[in-house]
Amino acid sequence: MTEKIARFFAENTPATPCLVVDLDVVANNYANLHDALPEARIFYAVKANPAPEILKLLVERGSCFDTASIPEIQYCLTAGATADRISFGNTIKKASDIARAHALGISLFAFDSMEELEKIAEHAPGARVFCRILTSGEGADWPLSRKFGCEPEMATELLLAAATMNVVPYGVSFHVGSQQRDLTQWDKALAQTAEIFHALEDKGVMLRMVNLGGGFATRYLKDIPSEGEYGNAIEASLRKHFGNRLPETIIEPGRSMVGNAGVIRSEVVLISRKSHRDERRWVYLDIGKFGGLAETMDEAIKYKIQTPHDGGAAEPVILAGPTCDSADVLYEKTEYRLPVDLRIGDKVDILATGAYTTTYSAVNFNGFSPLASYYI
Amino acid sequence: MTEKIARFFAENTPATPCLVVDLDVVANNYANLHDALPEARIFYAVKANPAPEILKLLVERGSCFDTASIPEIQYCLTAGATADRISFGNTIKKASDIARAHALGISLFAFDSMEELEKIAEHAPGARVFCRILTSGEGADWPLSRKFGCEPEMATELLLAAATMNVVPYGVSFHVGSQQRDLTQWDKALAQTAEIFHALEDKGVMLRMVNLGGGFATRYLKDIPSEGEYGNAIEASLRKHFGNRLPETIIEPGRSMVGNAGVIRSEVVLISRKSHRDERRWVYLDIGKFGGLAETMDEAIKYKIQTPHDGGAAEPVILAGPTCDSADVLYEKTEYRLPVDLRIGDKVDILATGAYTTTYSAVNFNGFSPLASYYI
Numbered sequence: 167m168t169e170k171i172a173r174f175f176a177e178n179t180p181a182t183p184c185l186v187v188d189l190d191v192v193a194n195n196y197a198n199l200h201d202a203l204p205e206a207r208i209f210y211a212v213k214a215n216p217a218p219e220i221l222k223l224l225v226e227r228g229s230c231f232d233t234a235s236i237p238e239i240q241y242c243l244t245a246g247a248t249a250d251r252i253s254f255g256n257t258i259k260k261a262s263d264i265a266r267a268h269a270l271g272i273s274l275f276a277f278d279s280m281e282e283l284e285k286i287a288e289h290a291p292g293a294r295v296f297c298r299i300l301t302s303g304e305g306a307d308w309p310l311s312r313k314f315g316c317e318p319e320m321a322t323e324l325l326l327a328a329a330t331m332n333v334v335p336y337g338v339s340f341h342v343g344s345q346q347r348d349l350t351q352w353d354k355a356l357a358q359t360a361e362i363f364h365a366l367e368d369k370g371v372m373l374r375m376v377n378l379g380g381g382f383a384t385r386y387l388k389d390i391p392s393e394g395e396y397g398n399a400i401e402a403s404l405r406k407h408f409g410n411r412l413p414e415t416i417i418e419p420g421r422s423m424v425g426n427a428g429v430i431r432s433e434v435v436l437i438s439r440k441s442h443r444d445e446r447r448w449v450y451l452d453i454g455k456f457g458g459l460a461e462t463m464d465e466a467i468k469y470k471i472q473t474p475h476d477g478g479a480a481e482p483v484i485l486a487g488p489t490c491d492s493a494d495v496l497y498e499k500t501e502y503r504l505p506v507d508l509r510i511g512d513k514v515d516i517l518a519t520g521a522y523t524t525t526y527s528a529v530n531f532n533g534f535s536p537l538a539s540y541y542i
Numbered sequence: 543m544t545e546k547i548a549r550f551f552a553e554n555t556p557a558t559p560c561l562v563v564d565l566d567v568v569a570n571n572y573a574n575l576h577d578a579l580p581e582a583r584i585f586y587a588v589k590a591n592p593a594p595e596i597l598k599l600l601v602e603r604g605s606c607f608d609t610a611s612i613p614e615i616q617y618c619l620t621a622g623a624t625a626d627r628i629s630f631g632n633t634i635k636k637a638s639d640i641a642r643a644h645a646l647g648i649s650l651f652a653f654d655s656m657e658e659l660e661k662i663a664e665h666a667p668g669a670r671v672f673c674r675i676l677t678s679g680e681g682a683d684w685p686l687s688r689k690f691g692c693e694p695e696m697a698t699e700l701l702l703a704a705a706t707m708n709v710v711p712y713g714v715s716f717h718v719g720s721q722q723r724d725l726t727q728w729d730k731a732l733a734q735t736a737e738i739f740h741a742l743e744d745k746g747v748m749l750r751m752v753n754l755g756g757g758f759a760t761r762y763l764k765d766i767p768s769e770g771e772y773g774n775a776i777e778a779s780l781r782k783h784f785g786n787r788l789p790e791t792i793i794e795p796g797r798s799m800v801g802n803a804g805v806i807r808s809e810v811v812l813i814s815r816k817s818h819r820d821e822r823r824w825v826y827l828d829i830g831k832f833g834g835l836a837e838t839m840d841e842a843i844k845y846k847i848q849t850p851h852d853g854g855a856a857e858p859v860i861l862a863g864p865t866c867d868s869a870d871v872l873y874e875k876t877e878y879r880l881p882v883d884l885r886i887g888d889k890v891d892i893l894a895t896g897a898y899t900t901t902y903s904a905v906n907f908n909g910f911s912p913l914a915s916y917y918i
Contacts (some may be wrong), residue, residue, distance in 0.1 A: 213866055213908050234866040237909030256866050256908075258812045258826045261887070279814030281886060300816060303868070311868045313824070317817035344868075436634045438655030440676060441693035448689070450634045456902065460832075463839070463869065490589055490610040490632050492679070492687040492720075493839065510657060511637070526832065529905045529912040532589050532632075533613030536905040 167472065167515060171429050174542050182433045182513065183453035185539040187215070187520050189223055191427035196227050199382070199419055202397030205412070209253050211380055211420030212238045214521040219541035220424060221245035232418040236263050239270060249273070255339075255418065257282060257298055257314055265289040276339060276377075278316045283324055287331040294336035295328055296377055297321040299362070301355050306343025306381065308466050315340065318358045322365045329371045337375030337413065338362050344421060345467065346381035347390055349399040353406070360407035376404075377416040384425030384518050387468045393422075421521040428520025430458065430537070434512045435488055446482045449504060451514065454487010454494040458527040458537035459516070462496045467522075472515040475505035489532040543848065543891060547805050550918050558809045558889065559829035561915040563591070563896050565599055567803035572603050575758070575795055578773030582791040585629050587756055588614045590796030590897040591804075595917035597621035600799075608794040612639050615646060625649070631715075631794065633658060633674055633690055641665040652715060652753075654692045659700055663707040670712035671704055672753055673697040675738070677731050682719025682757065684842050691716065694734045698741045705747045713751030713789065714738050720797060721843065722757035723766055725775040729782070736783035752780075753792040760801030760894050763844045769798075797897040804896025806834065806913070810888045811864055822858045825880060827890065830863010830870040834913035835892070836902040838872045843898075848891040851881035865908040 168188045175186070199208055209232040210224050216238060221231070222245045230251040231242040242252050249271030254264070257278040264275070268290035275290060277283045278298040286293055299321045303310025316324070321338060328335040338359045342351040356376070363373050378400060383390035391399075404412055436450040453459060461467035471485075480503040487494040508514075527537040544564045551562070575584055585608040586600050592614060597607070598621045606627040607618040618628050625647030630640070633654040640651070644666035651666060653659045654674040662669055675697045679686025692700070697714060704711040714735045718727040732752070739749050754776060759766035767775075780788055812826040829835060837843035847861075856879040863870040884890075903913040 211866075216906070216909065233909070235909035237906075237911075241909070256864070258862075258864050260809070260811050260828065278816075279812065281814050282812055285886075308869070311871050311874070312816060313862050313868050313871055314866075315816070316814075320815075320817050433636070435636050436655065436658055438657050438692075439696075440654075440688060440691070441696050452636065456836075460904075486634075486689050488632075488634050490587075490690075492689050493684070495687050495689055498687070510661075525906040525908070526904050528836075528902050530592070530613075530901040532901070533592065533609070533611035533617065535613075 167429050170542060175431060182431050183457060183537060185428050185430045185519060185523055185537055187428040187541045189219060189541055192220055192223055192424055195423050196224060196229060198393040202393035203400060203417060206415040206417045209416050209418045210423055211418045212242065214420030215424045215524060216241050217541050218245055236266050239267055239272060261285045261289050278314060280324060283328055287333045291332040294334045296337040296339045296375060297324050298339045299358060301340050301342055303343030305348030305351055306346040308344035310343035318362055322362050325366055326369055326371060335371055335373060337373050337377060339377030339379060341379035342381040344381055345383045347383050349391055349395065352400050353403040356403045356407050375414040375416060380418040380420050382419050382422035384421045386518055387470055425521040426518045430516040430519040432514050432516060434508060434510050434514060437508065437510055446484050448486060449483045450486050450488060452488050454489055454496060456489055456494060456528040456531040457487060457534055458523040459496060460526040461522050465497055465500045468500055469519060470517040472517060473505055473508055474512055475507040479506045480504055481506050543805050543893065546918060551807060558807050559833060559913060561804050561806045561895060561899055561913055563804040563917045565595060565917055568596055568599055568800055571799050572600060572605060574769040578769035579776060579793060582793045585792050585794045586799055587794045587796030588618065591800045591900060592617050593917050594621055596800060612642050615643055615648060637661045637665050654690060656700060659704055663709045667708040670710045672713040672715045672751060673700050674715045675734060677716050677718055679719030681724030681727055682722045684720035686719035694738055698738050701742055702745055702747060711747055711749060713749050713753060715753030715755060717755035718757040720757055721759045723759050725767055725771065728776050729779040732779045732783045751790040751792060756794045756796050758795050758798035760797050762894055763846055801897040802894045806892040806895040808890050808892060810884060810886055810890060813884065813886055822860050824862060825859045826862050826864060828864050830865055830872060832865055832870060832904040832907040833863060833910055834899040834903040835872060837898050841873055841876045844876055845895060846893040848893060849881055849884055850888055851883040855882045856880060857882050
C-alpha cells in the first residue's frame with residue numbers, strides 16, 4: 167500500500183468494497199518495463215484495467231495499446247492514442263468488428279487460423295497481421311489453455327498464405343501464460359518463433375516483428391523476477407535465436423503494469439465456525455469471486471491481505487465472499503492465516519488488485535453493484 | 543425453444559449475444575411447483591434472475607421472495623411485493639443492511655452462526671429467524687461448498703439461544719445443492735431437521751417452519767425428475783419425520799422457476815483448428831464464461847445447444863468464448879458434438895439459460911457489454 171493510497175483511505179473513508187489505484191505506481195511500472203526492454207514497444211493490455219485515467223497516463227508516456235474489442239479500441243482513441251498505436255490483439259473477431267477497426271484506422275491485427283486471416287484480408291485490406299503460436303504455459307499461475315494460437319508448423323503455412331493475400335505478413339506472437347515466473351518459457355517460444363522466421367525467409371517472405379506477449383508477474387504472496395531479470399533473459403534469448411538480425415519487438419504487459427498499483431478495501435461481514443470442533447474460522451468479506459476477485463478461481467491468484475491487527479497471533483481461516491453462491495469461496499485449500507483479533511466490521515486491504523478486478527466484476531449478481539474504483 | 547421466443551427472433555433479429563425469456567414458461571413453472579407442493583409457500587430465489595418483468599409476474603401469482611441483499615429487497619418492493627412476502631435469506635449480512643431491511647419491514651431472516659444471530663437481534667428486534675444447516679450437496683451439478691449452514695448440533699444450540707434473545711426462533715433451513723437430481727437428499731436433510739425440532743421441543747421451544755431451499759433441477763442435457771416427483775418425495779419425507787404434526791414449509795426455487803424459460807442466442811465468431819492433426823475443431827461463440835455463462839465453470843452446467851444445421855453429420859468440438867482470457871473455455875472435457883456444416887456467422891441457441899446468466903455477466907470484461915435481455 168502506497169502512502170498516497172493510505173492517505174486517500176484516511177481522508178475519504180469510501181464505502182466498501184472499492185479499489186484504489188495509485189497512478190504514480192503505474193507510471194513507475196511503465197518506466198521500469200521500458201528500461202528493462204528498451205528496444206521493445208510496449209502495448210499495454212487494456213483488458214487488465216481500461217480506466218480512462220490509466221489509459222490517458224500511458225498515452226502521455228508513449229505507450230501503445232493491445233485491445234480485445236471495438237469498445238477497448240474506442241477507449242484508447244478517446245484517451246488520445248492514435249490508431250497506429252493500437253493493435254487488435256484478439257484472435258477471435260467478428261467480421262463486422264474487423265471492418266469497424268479498419269475504418270477507425272487500426273492496421274495491426276492478430277490471428278491464429280486461416281479462417282480469421284481470410285476475415286482480416288477481406289475486411290481490413292492492407293493490414294499488418296501477426297500469427298499467434300501455441301505455448302504450454304508451464305509455470306504460469308493463471309491457467310493457459312490451448313484456446314489461443316496454433317502449432318508453429320501451421321503458423322508457417324498461414325503466414326506464407328498471408329503473403330499471397332491482401333495483407334502484410336508482419337510477425338509472430340506468443341503468450342507464455344499470465345503471471346509467469348519461469349524465465350526459460352520465453353526462450354522456448356523464441357526458439358520456435360525464430361524457426362518460423364527462417365522458414366518464411368527461405369520462401370522469400372521477410373517477417374519483421376516478434377510479439378513477446380505478456381506474462382510478466384506482479385508480486386502477490388510469492389517472490390517474482392524483477393523487470394530487469396525478465397529483460398535480460400528475453401534479450402539473451404533474442405540474440406541466441408536471431409543473432410545480430412534482431413526483429414522489432416512488442417511486449418503486452420497488463421498485470422505487471424497495473425496489478426501492484428491497486429488496493430481493494432473490503433469489510434469483514436461475518437466471522438464464524440460451522441461447529442465447535444471446526445478447526446478453521448470462516449471469514450466472509452464484502453467482496454468475492456463475483457465482485458471483482460474472479461482470479462481466485464481455483465485459487466489461482468493468491469492475493470496478500472492486510473488487516474488492522476497484523477503482527478499479533480494469527481490462525482488459519484477460510485475466506486469467502488458475500489453472495490448466496492456456494493462457489494463464492496476465495497481460499498479454502500490455500501492456507502491463509504489471519505489475526506485472532508480480527509473482528510466483524512474490520513476493514514481489510516487486498517493488495518496488488520489493480521489488474522483484472524474492476525471489469526471482471528459481475529454486473530449485478532445477488533443485487534451487488536460492480537466494484538467501485540478510484541484513480542489517484 | 544418456445545414458439546413465442548422463435549417468433550421474437552424471427553421478427554426482431556436482435557444483436558447477439560442476448561437472452562430472451564418467455565414469461566408464460568415462468569408462469570407455468572410457478573403453477574407446476576405450486577401444484578407439486580401445494581402446502582409450501584414459494585419464495586422465489588431472486589438471484590436466479592431479478593428482472594422486473596419476472597418479479598412482477600410472480601408478485602401477481604402470489605409468490606414470496608428469497609433475497610440476498612438490500613437491492614434485491616428493493617427490486618421486490620418495487621415490483622409490488624409487500625415486506626411480509628420477502629425473506630432476507632443470505633446468512634452473511636452487514637449489520638447496516640440488517641437494520642435497513644428491518645426499517646423496510648422485513649421480518650424473516652436467515653442465519654447460521656451466533657455472530658449473525660446477535661447482529662439480527664440487535665438490528666432487527668422481533669424478527670423471525672431460521673437457522674441454516676449444512677448438507678453434503680451430493681448429487682448436485684453445481685458444487686455445494688461448506689460455505690453456508692452449520693452442523694445440526696450447533697443449530698440446536700443457536701435456536702435455543704435465539705429463544706432468549708429479542709428474536710423469534712422460527713425454523714430450520716437447508717439447501718441440498720443447486721440442480722439436485724437425487725431425490726433422497728431432501729430426506730436426509732429432513733431427518734436432521736426433525737431432530738432439531740424435537741430437541742428444541744424438549745426444551746419448550748416450538749419451531750414452526752422448515753425451509754426446504756431450492757435445488758429443483760432444470761432440464762439441460764440430462765433427464766431430471768418432474769416437479770411432481772420432487773413433491774411426492776418431499777411430502778413423504780415430511781410425513782415420515784414429522785408425522786401428523788407437519789410444520790409450515792417454504793421452498794426457494796430459482797433455477798427451476800426461470801431456467802427453462804430463457805434462450806441465449808449467440809453467433810459463431812470463429813471455427814478453427816490448432817493444427818492439421820487436431821481432432822476437434824474449436825468453435826468460438828460471442829458469449830462465454832464472462833458474458834453470462836459463468837455456470838460453465840469447471841463445466842458444471844452443461845447447456846443444450848441448437849444450431850441451424852442440426853440433424854446432419856456432427857463432430858466433436860471444443861467450445862469457447864470471445865474474450866482474450868485463456869480461462870474462457872466453455873466445454874473441453876465434456877464431449878459436445880456440433881454439425882460439420884456449422885459456419886462462422888451462424889446463430890446458435892443456448893437453451894435453458896433463463897437462470898444465473900444476466901446478473902453473473904461481467905460488467906465490462908474485454909470491453910464487452912453485459913448480456914442484453916428481453917422478457918416477452
